[in-house]
Amino acid sequence: MIYTITLNPSIDYIVPVDKIELGGLSYMKNDYKLPGGKGINVSRILKALSTESIALGFVGGFTGKFIEDALDELDVRTNFINIKEDTRINIKLKSDQETEINGRGPALSDEEVAAFLKQLEKIKEGDTVILSGSKPPSLPEDFYEKLIQQVTSQGAEFAIDTTGAALEASLSYKPLLVKPNIHELEALFNVKLETNEEVIAYGKKLLEKGAKHVIISMGGDGALLISERGTYKAEAPKGKLINSVGAGDSMVAGFISSYLKSKDSVQSFRTSVASGSATAFSEDLASTEVIKDLLAHVQVENLK
Numbered sequence: 498m499i500y501t502i503t504l505n506p507s508i509d510y511i512v513p514v515d516k517i518e519l520g521g522l523s524y525m526k527n528d529y530k531l532p533g534g535k536g537i538n539v540s541r542i543l544k545a546l547s548t549e550s551i552a553l554g555f556v557g558g559f560t561g562k563f564i565e566d567a568l569d570e571l572d573v574r575t576n577f578i579n580i581k582e583d584t585r586i587n588i589k590l591k592s593d594q595e596t597e598i599n600g601r602g603p604a605l606s607d608e609e610v611a612a613f614l615k616q617l618e619k620i621k622e623g624d625t626v627i628l629s630g631s632k633p634p635s636l637p638e639d640f641y642e643k644l645i646q647q648v649t650s651q652g653a654e655f656a657i658d659t660t661g662a663a664l665e666a667s668l669s670y671k672p673l674l675v676k677p678n679i680h681e682l683e684a685l686f687n688v689k690l691e692t693n694e695e696v697i698a699y700g701k702k703l704l705e706k707g708a709k710h711v712i713i714s715m716g717g718d719g720a721l722l723i724s725e726r727g728t729y730k731a732e733a734p735k736g737k738l739i740n741s742v743g744a745g746d747s748m749v750a751g752f753i754s755s756y757l758k759s760k761d762s763v764q765s766f767r768t769s770v771a772s773g774s775a776t777a778f779s780e781d782l783a784s785t786e787v788i789k790d791l792l793a794h795v796q797v798e799n800l801k
């Protein structure tokens with residue numbers, strides 16, 4: 498089974514406005530709410546790719562109920578720990594540019610965290626765990642590492658999509674996939690990366706530190722795959738950018754869904770990029786049809 502872990506889910510409140518008047522009044526055009534959080538997005542795209550998963554994490558209050566109901570409606574399996582505080586609401590402002598304002602997240606009690614850790618005891622060899630996104634501030638800094646220690650000692654594989662120290666600490670546990678975007682890679686090494694060669698050089702450091710596959714996403718400039726099999730570049734398919742929220746999560750889902758079935762890292766990279774771009778070209782996360790259509794348009798070049 499694939500388990501996605503979203504420690505800090507969100508309602509994504511999508512707010513399109515023609516023009517934002519800072520300090521003034523603007524009216525929304527057609528606002529809507531989506532169940533959000535990176536692992537939850539991964540589960541939704543896995544579903545679109547006919548891959549079963551169970552979404553784990555913490556949800557609470559009326560916002561948490563919205564997420565559970567929405568995922569139920571979408572037929573995405575969940576087994577969340579219900580918490581006392583409300584799940585956060587993240588604002589995604591869309592005008593000529595996209596602006597995101599994310600909540601920090603609720604405080605979790607010791608009992609809630611203990612119930613979650615207990616739940617992970619059922620994870621076993623053959624399972625894959627995908628850990629994605631930020632953690633609520635009340636959890637300790639090394640919480641992701643503790644989770645990784647636990648699930649790998651039980652024999653499971655894992656992929657991780659987070660930033661900074663938590664990403665760095667995960668590498669020695671040999672993640673199947675890490676997917677920093679170019680800005681996260683720059684922040685990790687405190688550098689500015691201008692050329693593909695520079696990006697590849699720093700991506701390779703993640704491979705040397707233990708990652709089995711490294712995908713570096715670069716928005717409309719496509720993505721790089723660095724693996725033992727070699728280094729590959731994919732151009733992003735051309736299209737109208739509608740929504741980049743969840744594009745990175747779609748890439749993670751695309752790669753894992755394809756890799757667990759085929760063990761073919763290059764084919765999985767193509768599915769990953771098609772899934773990312775399909776979401777970028779959609780109002781919500783991508784549908785099966787848009788991913789399939791784009792798959793034929795993703796060109797992958799072997800850079801050796």
Ligand SMILES: Nc1ncnc2c1ncn2[C@@H]1O[C@H](COP(=O)(O)OP(=O)(O)OP(=O)(O)O)[C@@H](O)[C@H]1O
Binds near residue numbers: 677716735775
């Ligand atoms: N303008 C675009 N045109 C085509 N594809 C795009 C565009 N923007 C993003 N994508 C696709 O989505 C993938 C992921 O984009 P990006 O690098 O922005 O990820 P990210 O920063 O992790 O995303 P997020 O955190 O918003 O989910 C890209 O590799 C590409 O395939």
Ligand SMILES: O=P(O)(O)OC[C@@]1(O)O[C@H](CO)[C@@H](O)[C@@H]1O
Binds near residue numbers: 532535597599632
């Ligand atoms: O604050 P985090 O956990 O880093 O990111 C949360 C988030 O921005 O990521 C998803 C898109 O990738 C959204 O659904 C959600 O609002």
